[in-house]
Amino acid sequence: MQTSPGFITHPQPVALTVVAHPEPRSFCTAIADRASRAATHSGFVLRRHDLYRDGFNPVLSVEEYRRGFSLDTAVQAAVNDMQEAQLIIVVHPDWWGGPPAILKGWIERVFRAGIAYDYRGQDIGPKSRVGLLQHKQVLVLVTTDADADVDHQSLRRYWSRNVFGFCGVHNSDVRILGPVHGSSAGTRKLWLKDVENLRFNASGTEIHSSSSP
Ligand SMILES: Cc1cc2nc3c(=O)[nH]c(=O)nc-3n(C[C@H](O)[C@H](O)[C@H](O)COP(=O)(O)O)c2cc1C
Numbered sequence: 001m002q003t004s005p006g007f008i009t010h011p012q013p014v015a016l017t018v019v020a021h022p023e024p025r026s027f028c029t030a031i032a033d034r035a036s037r038a039a040t041h042s043g044f045v046l047r048r049h050d051l052y053r054d055g056f057n058p059v060l061s062v063e064e065y066r067r068g069f070s071l072d073t074a075v076q077a078a079v080n081d082m083q084e085a086q087l088i089i090v091v092h093p094d095w096w097g098g099p100p101a102i103l104k105g106w107i108e109r110v111f112r113a114g115i116a117y118d119y120r121g122q123d124i125g126p127k128s129r130v131g132l133l134q135h136k137q138v139l140v141l142v143t144t145d146a147d148a149d150v151d152h153q154s155l156r157r158y159w160s161r162n163v164f165g166f167c168g169v170h171n172s173d174v175r176i177l178g179p180v181h182g183s184s185a186g187t188r189k190l191w192l193k194d195v196e197n198l199r200f201n202a203s204g205t206e207i208h209s210s211s212s213p
Contacts, residue, residue: 013202015044016085020092020103022052027180027188028143032091034196035141039087042200047081051102058105070109078110087137087200090159094144094178097154107163116167131168137200138164138171144178152176 017039019032029050036046049056056074064070070079082088092099099107113119114132121127140159146152156174164172177191 012043012045013086014081014084015039015042015046015087015089015200016081017046017048017089017091018051018103018106019048019090020051020100020106022100024053026093026143027177028091028093030192031141031143031177031195032089034192035089035091035139035198038196038198039089039200042198043202044087044200047085049078049081049106051106056102056106058102058109060105060108064109068112068114070112072109075109078106079115082110083115085136086202087139088133090138090140092140092142094142094146094151094155094176097151098158111163111167129166131166133164134168134170136169138169138173139198139200140172140174141195142174142176142178143180144176145181147179 015036017032017036019029021028021032023029032048032050036048040046051058054074057072064072070076090099090103092103095101098104110116116133117129117131119127120130138159140155142152142155144152144155155176159174160172177195180188
């Protein structure tokens with residue numbers, strides 16, 4: 001955006017928060033609220049997709065599968081916001097070692113070829129995969145009841161490697177918060193504060209907390 005000769009202002013960076021929990025009073029939703037606030041405090045304009053609240057349909061239909069793009073305005077809005085966002089924050093509970101089905105379906109419908117990754121090469125000849133999200137920062141926050149690191153591995157692998165790694169993101173930050181069950185009010189307060197104190201760098205890839213030592 002050019003406002004006067006020689007002086008260029010950039011529009012504010014965009015953060016996309018995607019939250020998947022059916023209970024608005026859940027700890028998970030509170031974490032999403034704090035993470036969104038942290039993004040706003042870091043100078044981002046926020047776009048928020050609350051999948052249960054919005055009634056997102058996670059089913060990739062046979063028509064959409066064959067067509068290769070979506071006529072569903074909810075998917076189109078998600079694609080637009082995802083493409084525009086420099087920062088993507090995903091918040092969900094650990095359900096059987098992965099995200100709730102609604103979020104899995106969101107990934108399946110939004111992260112499609114041509115949007116999140118693509119295959120490129122000569123017309124005739126082998127094509128190689130390119131990730132199209134490589135310039136984005138990613139933070140995934142997962143609430144869980146499991147405290148053993150081995151139980152977190154499937155979540156880390158799914159987000160860091162299978163989803164965002166595949167799409168070219170090298171440094172997705174996956175943070176597991178828990179065990180929530182049996183935690184004290186004070187501990188949950190600290191987790192919320194830690195998330196609220198996160199600061200995101202709009203131009204680079206660094207994510208840091210303003211309160212951590
Ligand atoms: C359908 C379902 C599946 C779950 N699967 C797991 C699981 O595999 N491992 C685990 O530690 N907790 C599991 N939980 C517990 C949630 O992870 C836990 O309740 C949640 O993270 C607590 O925070 P919340 O208030 O955000 O829900 C499951 C809960 C539900 C409802």
